[in-house]
Amino acid sequence: MGAESRSSVSQPGRQYRKIAVVVLGVTFVVAAGLYHLARLYVLNEAERNIQAVLLTHKGLHRYIQEVMHPVFYSLRAEGMVSEKFYAPEIFSSTFIVRNQHKAYNEERTAAGLEEIYYKMAALNPRNPVNKADALEEKLIRRFNDNKEIKDYREVVRINGKDYLYVALPFLVNQERCMKCHGDREDAPLGLQALYPGLGGFGEKVGDIRAIESIRAPMEQQYYLLYIVFGSSFAGLLVLAGLLFFNARLREMVRTRTHELEQEVVERRRAEEEVRQVNEELENRVEERTAQIAAANKELDAFAYSVSHDLRAPLRGIDGFSLALLEDYGERFDEKAKDYLGRVRAGCLRMGELIDDMLQLSRLSRGEIHREEVDLSTMAGEIAEELRRGAPQRRVAFEITPGIRVLGDAILLRAVLDNLLGNAWKFTAKTEEARITFGRQEEGGKDLLFVRDNGAGFDMAYAGKLFGAFQRLHSLQEFAGTGIGLATVQRIIHRHGGTIRAEGEVGHGATFYFSV
């Protein structure tokens, strides 16, 4: 897991930064495009508004000139209106339209809309309100200088707000205009009377007398567009962000999955290793078991041959010694007979040793069949057998009833046989012999014990007590091969128990054991 996985983590990180930069770039470009589009749209809207106003005004101009004027002239011709009568309020289309626009703006304001600036600007107007301002004046001159220019457009900023300003040539002087706009002297008297001065006079045919100067607000449209585009764009941004994070999460999941997979592989490998080690161990155990089984088998064969081959010659020695005594006894003196007797005794003892050794070997091999064993009953039986074997002896047996343990009945029988047999043997020279089999607690554990008040032993030799062929008494004192306690200890150990002895010379011995 080292540098390899670390680089695989940082790689997508760099990639994401790149993606983020690209997204930001795209965002910027799209935003710029949208802004441009919005501006076009707003410009177009303003243009349409302006056009609508202009067309309306044009319509009104036409109505005044084409409908109202003929009526007025015919009324004058019929003498119903004085030749002198002139009222711009009902005659001058410029006047009417200007005032109509004023009213229109008032209505807009009332409706919460911004005013649309509108002016029919002239260089030399009759009414000073129509006088062109600096820009308008410049435009009029430009339109006059170059008749090809049909309009002028400009976005202007007033008090931080954008407006579309449009100027169009409005009135081109024609022959019929000259009646009222030519030389002052030629104009109707009423008009002359109404407008003193030269305003509105002195025009020339073909000249552009006035322009329409109109300015519509764009700001209102922007708000709407900003909201629409802004929210759409925000939505897109959020979507892009979500996609980005989704991709990022996916990458993280992929990385994590990869790591987990590697972990799984690692773990599998470890498991495999453990399994192999286990297998190896099992194999080794099997091997050992086989070796042990083979060794046991060898031991069996050895014990078998000991039982056969060592005993057979002994029987020969004993048999022929006896044959010598029987057949040639009269030729031997007492000493020779004694020697032969010793030869025979040696044979018998060796036979016993071999038998005990075989028992020790047999009891230490083979499986332990655990079952509940009533040791008290067993001890009672053994005591009975011992009594029967030597009915002349007076020995008091005290056996605590109900001592039950889990163990191999045959092996435990051998334990009690040996311990009680020993107690029996070593109390042979004790008056009021007493042998006890009981149970006592020591350190929270149940200890069983066999106690006698017989010959006892020196505690200095307690350690040697359980060694095979170890004897603490001479054969003259007490018979025995010294294998019994070795057998007992081996059986107790095979049961997972412990055994120890306490004693004092002349005051008996106690064997404590657990199973």
Added chain:
Amino acid sequence: MRTKMILLVEDNPDDEALTLRALKKNNILNEVVVARDGVEALDFLCGTGAHAGRDLARMPEVILLDINLPRINGLEVLEKIRANERTRLLPVVILTTSNEEQDKLKSYTLGANSFIRKPVDFQQFSEAIRHLGIYWLLLNQSPPVIRS
């Protein structure tokens, strides 16, 4: 009437001598045929090999069979005796030094009539032989001879 005969299968000359001595000591004067290994024992029983042409109508009253034998061991001899139509009913006493559970189990499983462990003490051994003689030669009624 011919005397009853004993077949002693024993490879150890000491044991052979002691057995014969014990028989004599106990006044068992019947004929004792000694086979020194399993092959010889089977030859005698079947009238083959060294015993070819033997009168097979005459069979031992009891076979005293040791287990540890050269060539064919006692248990195999027992198995073959029990497998042979002519000899399958013959009383076989396993007379061995062994005290192994396995030997006892196998012997009885293969159809031994008795299992006696030779004691080291000759007096005890002699006593055992005496009992054997009395039981198998006097008390026991032998199976009818099977003629082929």
